[in-house]
Amino acid sequence: MKKNKQVIFTFRNDDVRKNLDESFIQLTNIFIDRNIPITHAVEPANVTPEVIEWLLDKKNKHPHLIEIIQHGYNHKLNYKTEIGGKIRKGEFGGSRDFNDQYSDIKKGMELMDSYFGNRWFKAFTFPYGARNKDAIKALDALNFKVVNGGISPKLVKQLFYIVGRLLNKEIFLDRKVSWNLKKINKTNVFQIDLAISIIKKYINEFEDCEMETLQDLKRETQQCLKLTNVGVLFHHRYHNSPEKIKLIEDYLDWLISIPNIKFCTQEEIFEKYNS
Numbered sequence: 001m002k003k004n005k006q007v008i009f010t011f012r013n014d015d016v017r018k019n020l021d022e023s024f025i026q027l028t029n030i031f032i033d034r035n036i037p038i039t040h041a042v043e044p045a046n047v048t049p050e051v052i053e054w055l056l057d058k059k060n061k062h063p064h065l066i067e068i069i070q071h072g073y074n075h076k077l078n079y080k081t082e083i084g085g086k087i088r089k090g091e092f093g094g095s096r097d098f099n100d101q102y103s104d105i106k107k108g109m110e111l112m113d114s115y116f117g118n119r120w121f122k123a124f125t126f127p128y129g130a131r132n133k134d135a136i137k138a139l140d141a142l143n144f145k146v147v148n149g150g151i152s153p154k155l156v157k158q159l160f161y162i163v164g165r166l167l168n169k170e171i172f173l174d175r176k177v178s179w180n181l182k183k184i185n186k187t188n189v190f191q192i193d194l195a196i197s198i199i200k201k202y203i204n205e206f207e208d209c210e211m212e213t214l215q216d217l218k219r220e221t222q223q224c225l226k227l228t229n230v231g232v233l234f235h236h237r238y239h240n241s242p243e244k245i246k247l248i249e250d251y252l253d254w255l256i257s258i259p260n261i262k263f264c265t266q267e268e269i270f271e272k273y274n275s
């Protein structure tokens with residue numbers, strides 16, 4: 001990392017749904033205790049009143065540390081196909097058209113408004129990361145400010161993104177093009193990308209997965225320090241043991257020790273870089 005180059009870190013926790021899990025409470029508090037913002041991605045059709053109430057209470061107490069955004073509508077798997085050896089699955093994207101996706105995103109957005117009023121930030125993250133051009137158009141038509149995607153720090157990928165953007169592509173050669181810190185392809189939707197996932201391999205949709213080790217996380221993070229912003233993704237439900245909670249604590253404490261890292265919400269990143 002160049003001397004004095006500031007790197008922004010943002011953390012997103014996905015699949016906020018159902019009941020108030022111990023892991024959800026513990027992880028949120030770990031961030032609050034360290035004065036680091038955490039973004040909770042809420043599934044509008046699946047979240048319960050007790051979670052909404054708890055989140056609003058935390059948000060009122062720590063307005064700058066708790067951020068609430070929308071994660072799909074109901075997180076259902078609407079399609080699953082194999083194309084060229086790759087599994088394609090998602091709630092959105094695939095062959096879903098504009099009207100179909102607009103309707104679901106709008107239903108979710110209206111639920112978010114009814115739960116959180118003006119306490120949520122109009123950012124959207126697609127379940128399974130699946131989206132298509134019409135999905136982005138629907139977000140644009142509904143005046144979403146931000147959408148999340150993924151980015152790799154590898155040089156070859158960075159070059160690929162530049163070419164993809166020059167060609168105004170969101171998907172190029174069957175791969176996603178990063179529009180990180182930019183408005184996507186002639187829309188008003190600003191993209192904020194995530195670069196690191198705490199989960200190495202998902203074993204199932206419940207609580208089984210292979211997590212990165214602290215050592216691997218540190219190594220991956222070092223590679224990302226050349227980026228302007230580094231997004232880190234986790235899912236609270238998989239942190240179902242003291243060791244898996246401690247992994248987050250140790251990782252955050254290590255990040256705090258690195259000079260020139262700044263922790264931000266997505267709204268803060270949007271305000272800083274959107275022009």
Ligand SMILES: [Zn+2]
Binds near residue numbers: 015071075126127
């Ligand atoms: Zn999800």
